[in-house]
Amino acid sequence: MDTKLLELQLRPNHAGALVLDTGETINYGVIEVEHGKLKYYTGRGLREIWSPRMSEEQEAVAAMLKEKTEEELMASGHIAVIPLGRIVRVLF
Numbered sequence: 001m002d003t004k005l006l007e008l009q010l011r012p013n014h015a016g017a018l019v020l021d022t023g024e025t026i027n028y029g030v031i032e033v034e035h036g037k038l039k040y041y042t043g044r045g046l047r048e049i050w051s052p053r054m055s056e057e058q059e060a061v062a063a064m065l066k067e068k069t070e071e072e073l074m075a076s077g078h079i080a081v082i083p084l085g086r087i088v089r090v091l092f
Helices: 003-009 043-049 056-066 070-075
Strands: 015-020 025-034 037-041 079-083 087-090
Touching: 003 087, 025 043, 037 043, 043 056, 070 079
Parallel strands: none
Antiparallel strands: 015 025, 015 087, 025 037, 037 079
16 A cells, blocks of 8 residues: 555544554554554553543553553553554555
8 A cells, every 4th residue: 555645544643443464454543653654552552541431440540551651552562563564454
């Protein structure tokens, strides 16, 4: 897929799903697209940090996670980086 077209579809603060060159479909939340790579909240990050319906306990965990650095969230699997060339299609 053309990387310029991808960059238009992968706008900040947008959540959706991607199909990778392996055929895998992943949920993502865009943080930024830079230097040919997408930095995104993983499905886990979306569920544990940004889910719209949470219990009080889940909201407390989300608040704690929001205090962490991007590096800490990458280490815990809440944020990931993927090269744009691996993305075959943006589903929504």
